[in-house]
Structure formats: structure tokens, C-alpha cells
Amino acid sequence: MxxxxxxxxxxxxxxxxxxxxxxxxxxxxxxxxxxxxxxxxxxxxxxxxxxxxxxxxxxxxxxxxxxxxxxxxxxxxxxxxxxxxxxxxxxxxxxxxxxxxxxxxxxxxxxxxxxxxxxxxxxxxxxxxxxxxxxxxxxxxxxxxxxxxxxxxxxxxxxxxxxxxxxxxxxxxxxxxxxxxxxxxxxxxxxxxxxxxxxxxxxxxxxxxxxxxxxxxxxxxxxxxxxxAHLEELNELYLSMLETLAMAIDAKDQATHGHIRRVQKLAVGLARNLGVTDPKHIEAMRAAALLHDIGKIAVPEHILNKPGRLTPAEYDRMKLHASVGGQILATIKFRYPIARIVRHHHERWDGSGYPDGLSGTDIPFGARIMSVVDCYDALTSERPYRAALPAREALEMVVREKGTKFDPLVVETFTRVHAELTNQVVAHEQQLTVASPVMRQPFTGPSPEAANP
Missing domain, CATH: 1.10.1760 (Arp2/3 complex 21 kDa subunit ARPC3)
Structure with missing residues (x-):
């Protein structure tokens, strides 16, 4: 207790x-x-x-x-x-x-x-x-x-x-x-x-x-x-298969190693803080976070790993990963509603996102959560063309996009709990470091001042 x-x-x-x-x-x-x-x-x-x-x-x-x-x-x-x-x-x-x-x-x-x-x-x-x-x-x-x-x-x-x-x-x-x-x-x-x-x-x-x-x-x-007990064993096998597939995707994109795992921890934690309690929705969030970049298998590696900014044509090709991922997952009978979260996690609150230009509450709630934590982790991670941003600066950038790119409620909740969530991510990656000598790209975590942006 x-x-x-x-x-x-x-x-x-x-x-x-x-x-x-x-x-x-x-x-x-x-x-x-x-x-x-x-x-x-x-x-x-x-x-x-x-x-x-x-x-x-x-x-x-x-x-x-x-x-x-x-x-x-x-x-x-x-x-x-x-x-x-x-x-x-x-x-x-x-x-x-x-x-x-x-x-x-x-x-x-x-x-x-x-x-x-x-x-x-x-x-x-x-x-x-x-x-x-x-x-x-x-x-x-x-x-x-x-x-x-x-x-x-x-x-x-x-x-x-x-x-x-x-x-x-x-x-x-x-x-x-x-x-x-x-x-x-x-x-x-x-x-x-x-x-x-x-x-x-x-x-x-x-x-x-x-x-x-x-x-x-x-x-x-x-x-x-x-x-x-049999269903629980099948569920464990199912999750293991998802994680294996996610690791394969993660390995293809050398610029974002570890990103999927971090997004999963942040997304599930944020969903719970937003009042999501139904186990099916939590598991959907967990699985969707693992597979949200599955569409990158349709993106050439020279684009994924390009050491610089993408050209407009390359960016258009990169954007296909959301719709391709949604299409792939829609053909699979998952136990949880995953496909729509993956397809729409790059939509914007003001309707200027992709692939379908959805806006406001027309965007699935799970996709709105995924959008915030996906962006935050990208900003705080190393890229070939820029250094990782400090947690405080990344959080300020997310807050500036409240009401335009992101759902205001999701951003406000993330602002309130981000220090706790990112500390959990850091602790998880430290455990992985102890468990394995080969460690993926480290997460910057919150800076000491991040608790009070």
C-alpha cells in the first residue's frame, strides 16, 4: 500500500x-x-x-x-x-x-x-x-x-x-x-x-x-x-514483438537513436496526468509511441541520416512517414486504437499540420499528446545539424506554440509535470546504461531551472 x-x-x-x-x-x-x-x-x-x-x-x-x-x-x-x-x-x-x-x-x-x-x-x-x-x-x-x-x-x-x-x-x-x-x-x-x-x-x-x-x-x-493467464502471456508476446519492431525502426534512423523509448515514457506519463485511466487507452499510447515512426521505413536512409537541413523535396518525402505509418498499422488488428494516433501525430492545433490538415479536437487526443512529447524530445536531442537544446529553452519553445501547433490543455499539463516526467526518463536511461555497455544517445533531461520555466 x-x-x-x-x-x-x-x-x-x-x-x-x-x-x-x-x-x-x-x-x-x-x-x-x-x-x-x-x-x-x-x-x-x-x-x-x-x-x-x-x-x-x-x-x-x-x-x-x-x-x-x-x-x-x-x-x-x-x-x-x-x-x-x-x-x-x-x-x-x-x-x-x-x-x-x-x-x-x-x-x-x-x-x-x-x-x-x-x-x-x-x-x-x-x-x-x-x-x-x-x-x-x-x-x-x-x-x-x-x-x-x-x-x-x-x-x-x-x-x-x-x-x-x-x-x-x-x-x-x-x-x-x-x-x-x-x-x-x-x-x-x-x-x-x-x-x-x-x-x-x-x-x-x-x-x-x-x-x-x-x-x-x-x-x-x-x-x-x-x-x-494465457491472454496475459499473449499480451507480453505482442508487446515484445512491438518493441522488436520499434528497435528496428530506431536503428535505421541513426539521428534519433533512443527517441522512441523516450517518447513512450513521456507520452504515457503525460496521458496519465491528463486523466487517462482506461488501461486500453494507456496501452494504446504505449504501443503508438513505440510505432509512431514506423512510416520511416518508406523514407530513404540518405534523407533520414542527412547531416544537414532537408530540402523542400526531401522534407515532403519525410512527411510521408505519418500517413504511411497510419496505413501500415490500419491493416493490423491491434487490440488498441493505434493507427489514428500514428497517422495524426504531426497535425497542428490550427489545422496547418499533416497529413490531413485536421485542427482542434478533430485531432485524436492521443495524437495531440504524442505531438507535444515528440517535439520536446526532438528539441532536447542531438541532431547532425544542431546541438540539443537545454530543457528550459525547449519547453519555452513548446509553450510558444500553445494554441497554434499544440493543444493548450496538453501543453499546460506538460509544463506542470515535465520536470517529473523527464527525470523519470533520465532514471530509466541510467538503468539501461547499467544493464548494457552499449548506450544509445543520451537524453539531456531537465536543467536545474526547468522546474520553473
């Missing part, structure tokens, strides 16, 4: 959850109840001992909701909170990762979720006595919906705190379908609570059914996990 926000979030949930748990323990200790709730508690803990891993995120689910919901229907909210918190404790102890903050969160979050959800039900029902289907069905649905939303979002935010993945994407991709598990548990709870002869025999039958469901669901999740 590296971020300050993440630590604060986990601490807040823990404090609130243990407050709910403490109040519930006091209620359980002072209010007489039928001992049958202890049997339900035992089954809740038993079900909690066999969690199911959700593929792709550090989160677990288990089939104990049916018993917890039954406790709410028959005995009230307080015993359900105690049972679910203890189940969370058991789940955490059954895993290898037993950090105190994780144990505390996995007890506090269920306490909050079921405690608040049970209050929704209490406020919307007249009676929860067995046999009163007409008075409990809709409140039970309300409780189930409230529990699912609280439980899934509290966990999705915890995943964000631990991994940095956007919570709404985590929720949509990994938790939304789990609502079926909650409603299945509520259905079982409704049947249990309304049986005329509720007892150990009935619970034994229900437990057997739930065990069969658990085995089937766990097998399904295992197949999903295998498919996810």
Missing part, C-alpha cells in the same frame, strides 16, 4: 468497520437469542474457509452470504455482522498474505456491508417472521442490492488502493457479474427462514447443495483464471 490515499482509505474503512463490529458484539452479548444462530455462524465460518479467487484482481469471494442473510432474517443485523466479520478473519488466515492491515480490512469491510444493508431491510420491512413472504421479499431484495453495492465497491476501491487500477473498471470487469452470487444467496436465505421446521437436517441439505455449487463455481473460476 504505497499511496497516501490508499493507506487513508484502508484505515478509514477499518475504523468504521470495527466500530460497527464493536456495537454488534455488545448487542449479541446483551440481547437473548435462540441458539440456532450459532449453527448458522458455524456454517458461515465453514463456507468462509473455502474462498474463490477472482481472476485478475487481489480479491476473493465466498458462498457464505446465504447463511449470513439467513441470520439477518431470523436473528437481526448484529449476529450477522459478527458472523461475517469472523468469516473475513477466517478467509484472511487461510491465505498466505496475513498483513495486519489486510486482516483488519477483511473483517471491517463485511461488517460495514452487511450492517448497513441490514439496516436498509429493517427500515423497509414490517415483519421478518417466518412465513411472512409478502412482508420480506422486497426488503430482502433491497438488502441484497445494498449489500452487493457496498461490498463490491468497497473492495473495488481497495483494489485501486493496492494496484492503482481504476475502481470503476475493476468493478465493471470483475465484480458486476458477482451480483448473481448475492441474489442466489438471498434466495436460499429466504427459503431457510420460511421453512416450518428449521433445524440441523435442513441446514445439512442446504449445505450440501451449496457445496456442490461451490465446487462448480470454483472450477469455472479456475478456467477463467487459466484463460486470463
Amino acid at each position: 504505497n499511496s497516501r490515499w490508499g493507506r487513508l482509505y484502508i484505515a478509514s474503512v477499518t475504523v468504521v468497520g470495527f466500530g460497527v463490529l464493536a456495537a454488534s458484539l455488545w448487542n449479541v452479548a446483551t440481547v437473548p437469542r435462540d441458539v440456532s444462530w450459532l449453527l448458522l455462524l458455524l456454517l458461515t465460518l465453514l463456507a468462509g474457509s473455502f474462498p474463490i479467487k477472482i481472476p485478475g484482481v487481489p480479491a476473493l469471494i465466498y458462498v457464505s452470504e446465504a447463511f449470513v442473510f439467513t441470520i439477518v432474517l431470523l436473528h437481526g443485523a448484529a449476529p450477522a455482522v459478527v458472523a461475517f466479520a469472523l468469516a473475513g478473519f477466517v478467509v484472511t488466515l487461510s491465505r498466505h498474505r496475513r498483513e495486519p492491515f489486510r486482516v483488519a480490512f477483511n473483517m471491517a469491510e463485511p461488517a460495514i456491508s452487511i450492517g448497513l444493508a441490514a439496516q436498509f431491510m429493517r427500515l423497509s420491512t414490517v415483519s421478518t417472521a417466518p412465513g411472512h413472504f409478502h412482508t420480506v421479499e422486497l426488503p430482502l431484495v433491497a438488502m441484497t442490492v445494498a449489500y452487493f453495492l457496498l461490498n463490491s465497491w468497497l473492495n473495488a476501491l481497495a483494489v485501486r488502493a493496492e494496484t492503482g487500477k481504476p475502481a470503476h473498471l475493476v468493478w465493471r470487469q470483475h465484480f458486476l457479474l458477482l451480483s448473481l452470487n448475492c441474489f442466489a444467496g438471498a434466495s436460499v436465505a429466504l427459503l431457510l427462514a420460511n421453512l416450518p421446521h428449521f433445524g440441523a437436517g435442513v441446514l445439512g441439505v442446504v449445505a450440501s447443495v451449496l457445496a456442490a455449487v461451490y465446487v462448480a463455481f470454483r472450477a469455472a473460476m479456475g478456467r477463467v483464471a487459466d484463460s486470463t
